[in-house]
Amino acid sequence: xAGTEEEExxxxxxxxDTFKLCLSDSKEIYLEQYVAGWRGLVRLxxxxxxxxxxxxxxAVNKINILVAHLKGENGSRYVTVxxxxxxxxxxxxxxLSKRGSHPESGCRTLLRLHRALRWLELFLERLRTxxxxxxxxxxxxxxxxxxxxxxxxxxxxxxxxxxFCMIPGRPAFLEAMNVGPPEQVVAKLGEALPLIxxxxxxxEDLYSRHSLMDLx
Ligand SMILES: CCCCCCCC/C=C\CCCCCCCC(=O)N[C@@H](COP(=O)(O)O)[C@H](O)/C=C/CCCCCCCCCCCCC
Numbered sequence: 001x002a003g004t005e006e007e008e009x010x011x012x013x014x015x016x017d018t019f020k021l022c023l024s025d026s027k028e029i030y031l032e033q034y035v036a037g038w039r040g041l042v043r044l045x046x047x048x049x050x051x052x053x054x055x056x057x058x059a060v061n062k063i064n065i066l067v068a069h070l071k072g073e074n075g076s077r078y079v080t081v082x083x084x085x086x087x088x089x090x091x092x093x094x095x096l097s098k099r100g101s102h103p104e105s106g107c108r109t110l111l112r113l114h115r116a117l118r119w120l121e122l123f124l125e126r127l128r129t130x131x132x133x134x135x136x137x138x139x140x141x142x143x144x145x146x147x148x149x150x151x152x153x154x155x156x157x158x159x160x161x162x163x164f165c166m167i168p169g170r171p172a173f174l175e176a177m178n179v180g181p182p183e184q185v186v187a188k189l190g191e192a193l194p195l196i197x198x199x200x201x202x203x204e205d206l207y208s209r210h211s212l213m214d215l216x
Contacts, residue, residue: 010044012177012185016192022199028080029199031106035066038113041120047176051166054159059116065109078106081203085210099216107207108215114203118147121196127173128189132182136167 015037022033038059045056069078077087084106088094094105102108122143130139141164149157167173174185207213 010040010047010176010178012179012188012192015040015044016188016195019192019195019199023195023202024080027198027202028082029202030080031066031070031078031084031110034081034110034113034199035063035070038063044176048168049166051163055163059113062109062112065104066106066113069106081110082206084110085206085212089210094212095216096212097216105215107212110203111207111212111215114200114207115148115151117196117200117203119143121193121200122146124189124193124196127170128186128193130170132170134170136170136173137164140164140167 018033018037018040022029022037024030042056042059042063045052045059066078069075069084072078074087078084088102088105088107093102094107095102120143123140126134126139126143127136141161144160144164149160152160168176171182174182177185177188179185179188
């Protein structure tokens with residue numbers, strides 16, 4: 001994997017800039033930038049060690065499915081999350097109640113990343129407001145228990161719980177963001193969080209409106 005995009009150095013600033021570019025003036029979410037934001041996060045995850053490999057593989061798999069839609073013959077219908085939802089629903093390209101002929105629809109794939117974005121929001125808010133002695137593993141598992149865990153079977157919850165124990169402590173974690181001293185990272189997180197929350201909320205409203213929250 002040497003030299004692949006996922007192995008380049010993580011930069012919180014870059015991820016923040018990408019999430020900024022995600023939103024159009026009319027609050028549509030550009031899929032290409034959304035996916036690029038996730039790629040940046042996967043870079044950080046990879047830098048934390050191979051124990052997170054099963055998590056990053058799943059994220060990369062989902063990113064690749066969305067990229068394939070973007071680059072496919074109907075790529076122009078996948079420019080924004082809103083246009084993707086409209087296109088796939090109008091053309092019966094989504095398995096709505098049980099898995100069938102569209103196991104890799106854009107809608108169900110993005111839903112998995114959307115749920116993970118809620119975990120990220122909760123985790124980063126804890127990280128931002130935590131004290132020097134707080135444990136990143138506790139912050140991470142609390143955020144997970146409040147979000148993603150309800151969508152995962154026991155075996156995944158167990159594996160995730162074990163991986164969380166290997167997250168570096170707060171000082172090393174903040175350093176991995178490549179922003180500067182902890183106070184600067186905290187300030188950057190303060191900038192990043194409203195953006196991440198806005199992207200999350202717009203997607204949440206869109207999916208709720210179309211009853212897409214439980215796609216199999
Ligand atoms: C700016 C600060 C950065 C903070 C660090 C963030 C690094 C996070 C990078 C990537 C997060 C991974 C996103 C994982 C997506 C999981 C999607 C999912 O739920 N997939 C499951 C369901 O998929 P289908 O079977 O229905 O297709 C799949 O079963 C999951 C398998 C893998 C386990 C997922 C565990 C998720 C834990 C999320 C916390 C990541 C911990 C990172 C520690 C820093």
